[in-house]
Amino acid sequence: MSGKTILVIDDSKTDFLYVKNILDHGGYKVAYAASGRDGIDAAKKIKPDCILMDVVMPEMNGFQATRAISREVETAEIPVIMLSSKSQQTDKVWAERQGAIDYLVKPANPKLLLTKLRSLLGA
Numbered sequence: 001m002s003g004k005t006i007l008v009i010d011d012s013k014t015d016f017l018y019v020k021n022i023l024d025h026g027g028y029k030v031a032y033a034a035s036g037r038d039g040i041d042a043a044k045k046i047k048p049d050c051i052l053m054d055v056v057m058p059e060m061n062g063f064q065a066t067r068a069i070s071r072e073v074e075t076a077e078i079p080v081i082m083l084s085s086k087s088q089q090t091d092k093v094w095a096e097r098q099g100a101i102d103y104l105v106k107p108a109n110p111k112l113l114l115t116k117l118r119s120l121l122g123a
Contacts, residue, residue, distance in 0.1 A: 003027075003029065004028055004029065004049040004050070004117075004121050005028070005029040005030070005031055005046065005048045005049050006023050006028045006029070006030055006031070006048060006049065006050050006051070006052060006117070007031045007032070007033065007039065007042055007043060007046065007048035007050070007051045007052070008020065008023075008030060008031070008032050008033075008051075008052045008083075009032075009033045009034075009035075009036065009038075009039030009042075009051060009052070009053045009054060009057075009062065009065065010032075010034070010052075010053075010054035010057070010083070011034055011035060011054065011056075011057040011058065012054070013034075015054065015106060015107075016032055016034075018107060018108070019052060019083065019108055019113075020032070022108060022110045022113055022114065023117075025110075025114075026113075026114040026117065026118075028117070031046055031048060035057055035058070035059060035060065036057050036059065036060030036061060036062060036064060036065030036068075037059065037060050037065070039051070039053070039065050039069075040065055040068050040069055040072075040075070043069050043075045043078055044072070044074055044075055047074075047075075047078070048078060049078075049121055050078065050079050050080075050081065050117060050120060050121060051069065051078055051079070051080045051081070052081050052083045053065060053066055053080050053081070053082050053083065053084075053100070054082075054083060054084055055082060055084035055085075055086050055091065055095070056084065056085065056086065062082060062084065062095075063094060063095065063098045064098075066080045066082070066095065066098040066099050066100050067098040067099060069099065070098065070099025070100075071099070076099075079101045079120055080099060080100045080101060081100065081101060081102045081103070081104060081116065081120075082095040082100045082102070082103040082104065083104050083105075083106060083108055083113075084103070084104075084105065084106060085105065085106045086105075087105045091103070101120070102116060102120075104116070
């Protein structure tokens with residue numbers, strides 16, 4: 001058990017539950033926010049070790065939320081990994097420009113996701 005907390009920001013409860021199952025098996029604590037705005041607030045409040053961010057969400061998309069998180073002093077050090085059904089190279093480049101450190105395509109490959117998190121978080 002790593003004890004590290006991962007904040008999953010995704011408007012799809014089904015997608016969240018799929019990722020939560022992977023993270024639970026990896027020994028991570030999981031927090032959830034159903035929107036970009038709620039995710040920004042949750043990041044400030046709980047200071048997760050990493051954020052998994054969906055792109056396509058109403059009101060504020062994941063690119064906008066990632067940009068806000070990466071530019072806020074109190075959340076800028078939290079690594080953001082985009083986790084989206086959008087798979088174009090331009091999406092990946094744009095995510096990086098907003099502050100994301102990596103980009104994975106849904107549905108997340110469990111082994112790949114856990115390997116990336118262990119490499120990033122050292123656990």
